[in-house]
Amino acid sequence: MKNVTIKTISEVTGRSLTTVSRVLNGSAKKYRIKEETQKLVLDAAHKLNYAPNQAAVSLRLNRSLSIGLVIPTLSNPYFADVASLVSHSLRTKGYSVLLMDCDEKEAAEIEAVRLLAAQNVGGVIIIPSGSQSAHIEVLLKRGIPVVCIDRYHENIPVSYVATNHYEGAYAMTQYLISCGHKRIACLQGSHAVISNNLRVKGYRDAMGAGNLPVYSVAGNSFTRESGYIETKLLLQKKEKPTAVFALSDTILLGALKAIKEENIKVPADISVVTFDNSSYLDFLACPVTSIEQPVGDIANMSIKLLQDRIKSHNREAAEQQMKVLINPRIVFRQSVKMHK
Amino acid sequence: MKNVTIKTISEVTGRSLTTVSRVLNGSAKKYRIKEETQKLVLDAAHKLNYAPNQAAVSLRLNRSLSIGLVIPTLSNPYFADVASLVSHSLRTKGYSVLLMDCDEKEAAEIEAVRLLAAQNVGGVIIIPSGSQSAHIEVLLKRGIPVVCIDRYHENIPVSYVATNHYEGAYAMTQYLISCGHKRIACLQGSHAVISNNLRVKGYRDAMGAGNLPVYSVAGNSFTRESGYIETKLLLQKKEKPTAVFALSDTILLGALKAIKEENIKVPADISVVTFDNSSYLDFLACPVTSIEQPVGDIANMSIKLLQDRIKSHNREAAEQQMKVLINPRIVFRQSVKMHK
DNA sequence: TACTTTTGCACAAACGTTATCACAGTTGAA
């Protein structure tokens, strides 16, 4: 089966390639193509099931209708949700999505960005894995629009959309304090990402505001292992924590495992809260109170920002940095008990 | 910053476009390019940080180094895991991955496949959402290699890699029977996909082999809602089930919710097992015994099949259908109790 | 009538790459 191109349509309709192309890519009015001709061409295209050859288009225009989506890893349900929403929404807007799963490795991320640049994608949406930013800066310099999600870099003028990590953590800590907790442990993730550090700051500041000493900030990655190990250690202390604030659901699962092994009951003996609000939290031994990240809003907002960038050929506007923080809300479940 | 093309390199090195191209795409020996010349060109390319324009390559070759990955939805952790492994592995092999999240809608899947065909991808890996197969057949007819994962179509000659759903369900049912259960309910997913139907058949056959009547097969989608509703209904029966076999982890979560609402204890009052083995099963109120799907093996195998197809320009070999079923194993936890 | 303007369409060049053909110079065999 031979491929249908504008040439095919040109032959069928008896119009020139030029005219066919103009009708098909929507610049018909600009060139004042007769209604009649337009209909003729469109009908033929439809009948032949014509689809433009994207390679040719992007070669000609030196830009493509594809967007790079760079994700630390899809095995993290939160990132998978973001990816699902973003990719689905981009598709309805006519873009195709180049997925780059970086396995949480910064080196893979840098390589991924290089590849995307080589394919000259129309834009990039990225959830950075680490603290380096030079590779992202390269994209900006090449005029490729970039939007960061969830994690971002303060030192380069890149737009971002994220949960207000600080406010979320602050509010949650405040809530624990209001329940009478004093020894609140914070189980953190990777020090290399800003989302983690802002959450930790939120925790610290709330403790300070409550005139409480920072009891503990421990951990080094957003994994079950990290949560497990740190909780194990915490539970060996003389002054055990009365509440644990896991900064992600993966960390939470590890913490719960440790708690279970020590035969400590949630929420009777210890209160537990977390960040992310994965759907399975409802079904755990004790449903866990969590900070819900507004994934839908984040996805939509980031796409809007990216599209604005792509459309504005105005260089100034395109380089203006947009910073969007969305306030999360707390989903209350049964994992927190008043502490006297 | 002007883009670096083979023309740039040609000017720098003083060799023709032809020669530069030949060196750069590895056909140097075929055309007997002098070692010296090769080195000259490669050095220049490296120094200038040259990356071939993929649009031009795929336009010229009428095929691209990108692979379409069609997924029902990334919000299902099982699919997200598959997508993560597949995309990551494809990247290391030099392909880029076009992600199509279909939101579990068959119409979206069909459109996605059309788009991929238009972009003339080098191959497609797909987890079908429904029962239609015509769109996949179109790909095959256009000579685009396709591999189905997890779900497949028997009526078209498409290769597939899947868990042995039948064996898994059969073994699990047998296990429940061996524990003395007689009233075993089966909570199924979408009737439109073969994975579901094979699992149901495994359940039925095992019941038959155990001389037990099929107690119940209910449900209509791989969702929490379906699991919740059907379990609610089951628990209203006079003759309540002594064991529930959820055919996916999403269904399981719904079932657990219903069981909890009815104040029934797992495993004391009712035994529960499931399919998929999501990582959070360990952390539920009662850790749930599950059939583990060998995601890694499935991902690797499907990529191998696809690559073989892509490489074999031999038409016959390319059209031969490969059917790979991988036996799953049961991960035993604490959700099943002997029933007298 | 004799112009200008508008309307509607087509020619041809370009985007970066690769494959086909061609060819000059060197080596080896008859």
Added chain:
DNA sequence: TTCAACTGTGATAACGTTTGTGCAAAAGTA
């Protein structure tokens, strides 16, 4: 000595699309 085979390289034409330029014909203006 003559011809064949080999070595190393280049010109050029395509792949499918978009767009600046051009140019008739129709319509408007004086």
